[in-house]
Amino acid sequence: MSMVKELLMIMLVYFSGEWISQVTGILLPGNVIGMILLLFLLMVNIIKLEQIAKISALFLNNLTLFFIPAGVGIMVHYHLLEGIVVPFMTIIVVSTFLVMIITGYAVEIMQRMVNNGSDHK
Amino acid sequence: MDLITNNIGFGLVLTYIAFKIGIKVKKRFAVALANPLLIGIVTIIAFLLLFDIPYENYKSGGDVIHFFLGPATVILAVPLYRQIKELKKNMLPILTGVLIGSLSALVMVAAASKFAGLEPSIAASLMPKSVTMPIGLELSEALGGVTAITVISIVVTGLTGAVFAEKTVGFFKIKNEVAQGIGIGTSAHALGTTKAVEMGDVQGGMSGLASGLTGIFTAILAPFIYRLFF
Structure with a gap:
């Protein structure tokens, strides 16, 4: 096509x-x-x-x-963060890492639980 | 300068060139920071500032490319379909993982904002940070946030994911490809998915799926978590 x-x-x-x-x-x-x-x-x-x-x-x-x-759009709004840049960016970056790790582990742990369950049937 | 830049073509061409530069740099330097997205954005902002070109002149062409984000998201169904067996086999782990991830993101952001003494309106703008733009903006408004700040939160979150995803899952030994994809999509939405697609078909498909699911879970949970803290 x-x-x-x-x-x-x-x-x-x-x-x-x-x-x-x-x-x-x-x-x-x-x-x-x-x-x-x-x-x-x-x-x-x-x-x-x-x-x-x-x-x-x-x-x-x-x-x-x-x-x-969308990323370029940041340049017009950046001034809104005056005075809070450090806590703002820290919260974003740290939580992104933590959520990625927590979610990945949660999926792997659940996979093991589901697999163990089906083995015992 | 305005004569050349004040038309749709300018934003289109500049975005395409910046994208190509990003790809070239990424191929040349195999480091995480050489992310084509990050380089593309920085190149354009630097160019506009350097030649004193107003953002509006860029935006008319940029919006055309931005529009195709819609169909691009639709096409994420393709890697997902190629992984349909994995999806069916992992339904429960996927749903649980995304739910835990979405919930922990909201609680973490709300608690940290309160602890750092940020205004409730800033916290409300931060809370939708790990969902795709259209859901995030609506959610931010509903919570009483500032949408422009939410745009920044969402982009920085996605960039963090896109730049560091591969290193992070490697360092923390998340080996299962489904778990990698779900982790990336839940934490860093469609922007992180650009990295997941590079990592492989399973990761790409799962990340696309997770970013959609995270949007739903976050939209439902966010108002409750917000009221809990503010």
Whole structure:
């Protein structure tokens, strides 16, 4: 399938997600609903991986690009942090590390518990 | 200068060039700080400040690229689908991990903000720091936070994750690829996911999933935790 067709398919799923998000007033943003929707469409074989192969490779290989503009936005708001930069940044950085470690360990511990449980059956 | 920069093309081209520079530097220096995202952002800010170009001139083109963050998130379903067996097999550990991670992030941030004597409005702006931008901004407003500060919290959190994720899971011996992906996505949302995607298909898919789930859990839990502390 051509790149343009593939992109159109993804856009259709994306806009459906946005639409569902607005109509239902659900807490999830439209792009996350779109992701769940695409996963569902792949699972029930309505969309096949080959049909979106080119566009997904393009996006996944260049994922970082799409986050750059949001990061640049910091430059206009940075002054709001005057006087609290140190505690502010410390809280963010330290908690990010801790949450990553806690979550990773939690998953590994749960995996062991689930596996032990199924061994005893 | 305004003549060249005051159009959509300027932000588009500058972002693309900064991104390419980021990729080049990353390939050249194999250190964590040589993160293409970090380098891209710093390059653009430096360029704008150096040539005294207003942020608004950059923003019109930047917004076009920013728009494609939506479809890019949708496409994260692809690595997730490739890992569907892992997902089904690990359903309970994944859900428990994300729940514990989201809860500990909220409690940690609220407690630390209170301890550091920060205003409640600053704490409210910090609490949604580990969720994706659209959920985070709404949540911040609902709690009485300042959305601009929440933008900074979310970006700095994501950058921390994107830059240090691989080192952190390595240092703390989190070896399971599912656990790595869930840890990165829960702590550093979609921005951290850019790193997880580089690490592998399992990590990328799981991180994308976790960042979505963290958004839901955090949105539900945040108001209670906030009231507990402030």
